[in-house]
Amino acid sequence: MEKYDVAIIGGGSTGLAALKQLSNLGKQAILLEAGSKIGSKNISGGILYSKKPRKGIVTNVEQVFENFLDDAPFERKITKYILHSTSKDKVYSMDLTAAHDYQANFGYSVLLNKLNSWFAKQAVETAQKFGGGIIPGVHVKSVKWNEDGTAIIQTDELDEFEVKAIIAAGGVNSEIAEMTGARPKFTPMQLYQGVKVIVKLPEKIIDERFGVSSGEGAAHLFAGDVTLNHIGGGFLYTNRNTLSVGAVYHLDSQLRNPTEPYRLIDALLKNPMVSEFIKDNVPVRADIDKSLPQEEQLRIRFAVTKLIKTWYDVRENHLSSNEKDEQAIADIKAKLSFVQEQMTAKYNVTFKTDYVEAEYGAKLIPDGKRCRMKKPFFKNILFAGDAAGRGIFIGPRIEGLNVGIDDGVRAANAVARALDKNDFSESFLGQYYSQSLEESPYTMDMKQIDQDYLKIFLDAARDVPKDIIGSRYGPILKMMSNRTLRGIAVKFANVLGYDKLLPMIESEDTYVKVPIELAERLGKSIPISYSPSILSIADRISKLSYNDDHMPHIKIRDPDSEYMKKMVILCPAKCYSEEGGKIMLQHEGCIDCGTCSQETDWKHPRGEKGVNYQYG
Amino acid sequence: MTQEYYRHLYVVIEQIDGKILPVSFEMLGEARRLFDDFNARYSSNEKVVAIILGHNIKEMSKELIAYGADVVVSVDHPEVKDIRNIIYTKIISQISTDKEIASKIEPSYASEFKKPRYMFFAADSIGRHLSSTVLVELDSGLASDINKLVIRDLEVTHQIKTAGKPVNFKKTLEMYRPDFSGFLWTTILCLDNRNNPVIERDYSPQACSIIAGAFKPISPDPKRIGVIVDYVPKIDEKDLRVKILSRKVIESEVDFESRRAVVGFGRGIKDAPEKNIKLVEEFAKHLDAEIGISLPISKNVYPASPSISSTYMIPARVIGTSGRKISPMLYVAFGISGASQHVTGMEDSEFVVAVNPDENSPIKDQCDIFIKGRMEDIIPLLLEELKQQQQVVQA
Amino acid sequence: MAVVVKLEPDFSEGSISYNPDGTLNRNETKSTLGPHSRIAAQAAFYAKVKYGARISVASMSGHVANTALQQAMQTCDAEVLHLYNDVLFAGADTLGTAETLKAGISKMEGKMDIVFSGHRASDGETGQTGPQIAWKLGFPFLGHVISYDVNLEKRTITVKRLLSLQGMPDVIEEVEAPLPVFIAIDPSYKHSFDTVSERLTSEKYQREAYERAKNYKDRLQVFNSEKLGVNRGLIGLAGSPTIVYDVQRVPKGKATRHAEVLDGSNPEHIRKAVARMREALSAMVTK
Structure with a gap:
């Protein structure tokens, strides 16, 4: 049987960070990923943060992957962070950029397929030097242990093999966690269900429409009637030449009163503000004359497909920020109008205002406040990231990727230490890792309310008439707006703990009723210029x-x-x-x-x- | 009279475990028809020569004569029990150039004889490769996958072959090869280089591989008289270097034989391949029918999910000359235009229904009921009606 | 080891382009590594991972074959790319083509132990070229190969071949032959790397191949007829016994049945059709 030092199960951001860190430390590790290619099974909201907490230390993405800032395919640096309350055509907006910037080096919008492929490329180059690497297309089906404590990994695809330690980073649905009994399946109360669509939009249109300069971007959050009465909200992040539009809702809220997840996306897309954000000029094919000979019909269809493809490519080039000299710009412009002319004159292609949806996806998100594993290890297996139920969701603070990366690094450090001492016992490896996680600022933030962070909201909500929130949160609000009282209140809240506070805050009032009232009383009406032809779920799946x-x-x-x-x-x-x-x-x-x-x-x-x- | 170095039509027979493959009889049938006419037209006495290799195959020679061979050259040897390319190529080439055999075939042509005039092979997993290697050894041309043959004198003008001047080529074999759609025929000729100041060359035999099912065998006549030549091959030990370790028969997942109904689909799926195949699937389920396809479908030109394409768009499902021949009680053809290559595969069905939007498509002449319409429109209607009628019966 | 690949039109919608007369427009249609050639390249890659083989790729035809060679290099991490390009090669039938490729493969550095080719091409080639090159090289030809393994000590290869013959169930034949051999890979060919170390090696080579293929021109060697040292009488049109004489439509076959024509939009007609189908199935026909 082949023997290796460490196996990492799961090739998401967490597993890849663990591989990179172990390799940085000169250890041999192999990463097993079920998808045919790294990144093909990964989906996120997604903003990737780099943080600088006042207390404690975290390892950020740019520390694990040294050339991240120079070379990584992130989308845009988010410089605007805005929360919108919606009701029909009315929207009331609150600027929360300060909350986004709070203790942050940066927050980039990312698309995980691209990003994780890049992580993989970096990690594998280092891993190879120590006899490790990445093996995609392999699904781990079980783990056994030898008498000496080494683990035997069994997969659907490969001969079984032996390892000294395992880092389980298989995501929210980790089979290893359940199989070993390390934790029960997460319950609906502990989970969010997120659905997302990718909308195509040329780079320069995004710059202009969202009022950002090239390379920078905006994040918009939505609550109110777009939630269709569920606890959660919508988001829209700008990527380089796409938008991520998603809806994230508590699964137990969904179970109480089920709504098709794609309808929640649709509700968001139909909101006038979002509709206007996503709109674009879209070519529409003319019907082909059925009386023509079949070969001719086929020829026309193929020709139009090809032209439209070319049109998108040329236009994309035209509206991208690639450096071009004047001649090149003129050439592209000429080509674009030539193609457009061909489309309209030769094949009766017309243009209309609509949106272009490129991809639909969904994932479960562990609510770190409620499902963080208290004992994130089992024998010589360490659990990290989503698999360990870790992630920060406090109001508009939405962090998962950075937590996973930090976890991955902590797990890697713990395993490296165990390899040095050749001790993989729970007391030496597992306990050490568990301790390291407990000390993580990301864990601390789950336990304690940060009054400075809280103040940012109070400031942002300055203009909100007291009577709207007063009836619901009046006493709290009064306490919070007074500096001395705020300290006492936070202390009191921390004694109570998130467990007891959560039901008060994460309620229909917060996500639905208050925002609707805000929008109706203070919101601006957004005129709508078209009605997006929203894809059916069948079309989404078939794409x-x-x-x-x-x-x-x-x-x-x-x-x-x-x-x-x-x-x-x-x-x-x-x-x-x-x-x-x-x-x-x-x-x-x-x-x-x-x-x-x-x-x-x-x-x-x-x-x-x-x-x-x-x-x- | 000019000299003729190239005589007769040699047909390479295929047999597996003592059973002659049907395509071999079909080739003999066509050879017989061509040569009866050939000898009459050219007042000659050239022969249809069958070559068969195997072990314990004595009985087969008579069968080949009954099916139209004038001469059978038989090689009965343990080393040629199973087909192996190298040794088969060597022996067939020996036979094709052997003067002693030629004298037994027809003494009056033997002294000038160099090589066969024509040669037929089967266009299958064996013959396609065997024909290729034999023709390199005999240094001549080969046309593959042929389904029509004509022999005549032809005047040809060709840049290289005739240096641009018209030349009359006598006794030329026109070999017709259908393209993969089944609607275009390419005629291929194997011609000597004539009139060419640089390279004057003879290219004989004119050879081809023939699609199974393209021709009809003649009705066997056990009283036919023929010559049997037992040839003892010269075997070089190094030509036996490929060893067959085992042979395992695999059962096909596609069962056209025991089902009463077969449902086929063709290029009519093109507007919505995935959806249309699913419709066909459901329809077939209701009739307990096996699903077949026309040849173009197996070429994977229509996009569909991997599970659909790996289940249905596969060669094992092709009905036609390059696939299977079926004879169910009911054959329903959806979106199949009816290229002759497909028709050959389904013409023995008892009852044929075709669904096609084009009333001029050839399938109309090969079916009992022709429903005009697109499959995506018609199948749901048929399904609904089928369910209703089946319910009535149950009630 | 050598892989012979063929450039083919990319038949996918959006890439293909037709002339007004309905024939394929080869200039505008993108070219790509043919699917059969791709499988051959994958099969060669197996030998690279398993036995540390060195791979060379050979292709005919004009400058557009570059794309195919690059794709082949990405697939099998070839170290040498051969391109045979000369107007004299044009118009060759299989015999003429085989002569050129034989000459090219003989020119490759080192001894070729296995030559791989695809089963056939999807744009009209016939599967004859492979066996003909093999015969000219004096290598045993093994067609329809669905898997293979090499014994390096004995210098033999064991292959499984899938034989489909009319009127017979399919047969899988296992054959052993001494190297060198020429094998043609069946479309259903499959290999798998079963151990972690093989997979790591395979991933490593694939990644490197992809990077290296960016500079595929460094490894490209172009040959004309003179450089190949081929006999002009044996290649191109001059070395081709066969010519295409004519292309015509296949005439409609004779009507063998007389169809009743029904209208699909008429419910009554649909009812009738279904009834007749059921009748056909229930008929007590003994076949």
């Missing part, structure tokens, strides 16, 4: 790329259960249907989110199988 597995990776335990009946609505890929009172699954369109995992035998698809995101 995704899959490598179907004929063997289902999910098994329904009880086709009569109430929970499963709700999956007919809550599955973001509409994989469930009800026939004669029984719930049936069609696994081919599954996007591996895990929403149904609560009451199914749920596994990730085998190596290389299932969905492949192009953006993520």
Whole structure:
């Protein structure tokens, strides 16, 4: 049997950071990823932060990946962070850029497929020097232990092999966590369900529309009627030449009153402010004359497809910030008008205002406040990132990627120390890692309310009439606006703990009612210039790329259960249907989110199988 | 009279475990028809010569004569029991240039004989490669996947072959090769270089590989008389260096034989391949039918998900000359235009229904019911009606 | 080791372009490594990972073959790329083509142990070239190969071949041959790397190949007929026994059945069609 020092399970940002860090420390590690390519299974909101907490130390992305700032394919540096309250056509906006900047070096919008591929490239170059590397397309199905404590990894694809330690970074639906009993499956109360679409928009249009200079970007958050009465909200982040538009809601709120996840996205897209953000000039094909000979019809169809493709390419080039001399600009312009002329004159292509959706996706997000693993290890396995239920969601503070990267580094350091002493016992490896996580500022932030951070909100909400929030949060507000009282209140709140405070704050009032009232009383009306032709869920799924597995990776335990009946609505890929009172699954369109995992035998698809995101 | 170095039509027979493949009889049938006419037209006495290699194959020679061979050259040897390219190529080439054999075939042509005039091979997993290597050894041309043959005198003008001047080529074999759509025929000729000041060359035999199912065998006549030549090959030990370790028969997942109905689809899926194939799938399920395809579908030109394309767009499902021949009680063809290569595969079906938007497509002449319309429109209607009628029966 | 690849039109929508007369416009249509050639290159890559083989790639045709060679290099991390380009090569049939490729492969540095080729091309080639090159090289030809393994000590190769013959069930034949050999890879060819170390090696080579292929021109060697030292009488049109004489439409076959024509938009007609189908299935026909 082949032997290696360390195996990292899962090639997301956490696992890749762990691999890079172990390699930086000169240790041999191999990373196993189920997707056919690193990044193909990863999806995030996504903003990646680099932080500088006042107390404690975190390892940031640019410390693990040295040339991150010079070379990494991040999208835009977020310089505007705005929260909008919506009601019909009215929007009331609050600038929270100060909260975004709070203790931050930067926050970049990112697309995970690209970014994780880049991380992988960096990590693998170092890993190779020490006999390690990355193996995509491999799904770990179980772990066994030898008498001497070394672990044997069994996969669907490879001969089994032996390792001294494992870092489990398989994400929110970690099979290793459940298999070993290290933690139970997360419950709906501990999870958010996020759905996201990628909208295409040329770079320069984004610069102009969002009032940002080249390379910089904006993040917009939404609450109010766009939530369709759910606890959570919407977001819109600018990428270089795309937008990430998403909706994130508490899964238990969704279970109480199920709404199709894609309808929550649609509600957001139809909000006038969002509709105006995403709009673009879109070519529309003319119907082909059916009386023409079939070969001719085919020829026209192919010619139009090719022209439209060229048109998008040329226009993209025209509206990108690539350095071009004047001659080049003129050439591109000429080519664009030539192609456009061909389209309209020869093939009757017309243009209309609409939006272009490139990719739909979904994922579960562990609510770090509620599901952080208290004992993030089992034997010689360390759990990190989403797999360990870690992530920060406090009001508009949304951080996951940076937490995972820091975790990955901590796990790597703990394993490196164990390799040096050749001691992989729970007391030496696991406890040490657990201690390290407890000391992490990201963990501390979950336990204690930061009054300075709180003040930013109070300042932002200065103009909000007291009576709107007064009736609900009056006493708290009064305490908070007074400097001395605020200190006492925060102390008192910290004694109570997040567990007790959360239901008060994360409520329908906060996400739905207050924002609606704000928008109605103070909001500006946004005129709408068109109505976006929103894709159906069937079209969204058919645009995704899959490598179907004929063997289902999910098994329904009880086709009569109430929970499963709700999956007919809550599955973001509409994989469930009800026939004669029984719930049936069609696994081919599954996007591996895990929403149904609560009451199914749920596994990730085998190596290389299932969905492949192009953006993520 | 000018000298003729190239005589007769040699047909390379294929047999597996003592069973002659149907394509071999088909080739003999076509050879017979061509040569009866050839000998009459050119007042000659050239022969259809079957070459068969194997072990314990004595009985087969008579069968080949019954199917139209004038002469059978048989090689019965343990080393040629199974087909192996090198040794087969060597022996077939020996036979094709052997004067002693030529004298047994037809003594009056033997003294001048150099090589066969024509040669036929099967266009299958064996013959396609065998023909290629034999023709390198015999240093002549080869046309592959042929389904029509004509012999005639032709005047040809060609830049290289005739240095741009018209030359009359006698007894030329026109070899017709269908393209993959089945609607275009390319005629291929194997011609000597004539009139060319630089390179004057003979290219014989004129050889081709023939698609299985393209020609009909003649009805066998056990009383036919022919010559059997037992040839003892010269075997060079180094030509036996490829060893067959095992042979394993695999059962096909596609079962056209035991199903009463077969549903086929063709290029009519093009507007929505994925969706249309799913419709066909559902329709077939209701009839308990196997699913077949026309040849172009197996070329993966239509985009569909991997599971669909790996299940349906595969050569094992092709109905036609380059696939399987079927004879179900019911054959339903969706969006198949009916290229002759497909028709050959389905013409023995008892009852044929075709769905096609184009009333001029050739399939109309090959079916019992022609429903005019696009498959995406018609299949849902048929399905609904089928469910209804099936319900009535159950009630 | 050598891989023979062929450049083919990219048939995907958006890439393909037609002339007004409906024929393929080869100038505007993007060219790509043919799918069969790609599989051959993948099969060669297996030998590189498993046995540390050195790979050379060979291709015919004009400057556009560069794309195919680059793609082939990405696929199999070839160290040498051969391109045979000369007007004298043009118009060759399989025999003439085989002569050129034989000459090219013989020119490759080092001894070729295995030559790989695709099964056939999707734009009309016939699968004859492979066996003909093999015969000219004096290598055993093994076609329809779905998997293979090499025994380096014995210098032999064991391959599995998939044989499909009319009227017979498919057969998988296992064959052993001494090196050198010429193998043609079946479309259903598959290999897998089963151990972590093989996978790590494979990933490493793939990544490196991708990087190296950016500068594929450094490894490109272009040959004309003179440089190859081929006999002009054996290549191109002069070395081709066969010519394409004519292209015509296949005439419609004779009507063998007389169809009843039904209108798909008429519910009554649909009912009738279904009834007739059911009747056909229930008929007590003994076949």
